[in-house]
Amino acid sequence: GESVGLHLPTLSVQEGDNSIINCAYSNSASDYFIWYKQESGKGPQFIIDIRSNMDKRQGQRVTVLLNKTVKHLSLQIAATQPGDSAVYFCAEMNTGNQFYFGTGTSLTVIP
Amino acid sequence: DTAVSQTPKYLVTQMGNDKSIKCEQNLGHDTMYWYKQDSKKFLKIMFSYNNKELIINETVPNRFSPKSPDKAHLNLHINSLELGDSAVYFCASRQLSTDTQYFGPGTRLTVL
Numbered sequence: 001g002e003s004v005g006l007h008l009p010t011l012s013v014q015e016g017d018n019s020i021i022n023c024a025y026s027n028s029a030s031d032y033f034i035w036y037k038q039e040s041g042k043g044p045q046f047i048i049d050i051r052s053n054m055d056k057r058q059g060q061r062v063t064v065l066l067n068k069t070v071k072h073l074s075l076q077i078a079a080t081q082p083g084d085s086a087v088y089f090c091a092e093m094n095t096g097n098q099f100y101f102g103t104g105t106s107l108t109v110i111p
Numbered sequence: 112d113t114a115v116s117q118t119p120k121y122l123v124t125q126m127g128n129d130k131s132i133k134c135e136q137n138l139g140h141d142t143m144y145w146y147k148q149d150s151k152k153f154l155k156i157m158f159s160y161n162n163k164e165l166i167i168n169e170t171v172p173n174r175f176s177p178k179s180p181d182k183a184h185l186n187l188h189i190n191s192l193e194l195g196d197s198a199v200y201f202c203a204s205r206q207l208s209t210d211t212q213y214f215g216p217g218t219r220l221t222v223l
Binding site for chain 1: 159211215216
């Protein structure tokens, strides 16, 4: 079955520092990966995605890195701000167009 | 102009009851999903549906059934509610030709 896991359930960073959230996936056939941000009381919100033919993709203050050799995904947030405090999920899409989510990492930004 | 909306936002009910949660998307997407998020924030896919195919996660009890009156709606019916059904349920939609999902705000279901 599908399995997407995160290494750290919680992460605290100082405002202005960079944050790194890690994720391991198990299905080597997955070819599409997404990071979502979920704020309290809201639904998950798309942040950034990456396809398996890439190893890095950058957005505004966020970068996703994909290491297919070890089936590892990471999300880097530059200059973390208080508004970045949320739960972050990685997800993979299987060949049936279904999405499987990891367990989530709670990011707390300390002012 | 909410993209994906769900009603109700909160639902409290007794064990054994039958309830429905409604979902509507105004994005013109062709695929919709239902997810269950437990108390530990774990998000698990329950169904994906487009006008051609319903894919059911095999771990979902048959007490749960999606109903799609039209392309913009995918409602979730739950029969004989159990305590373990308490969770937050999220609807999402996506255009099959792209990959980005848009989630609704969630419905918190509490079964007493």
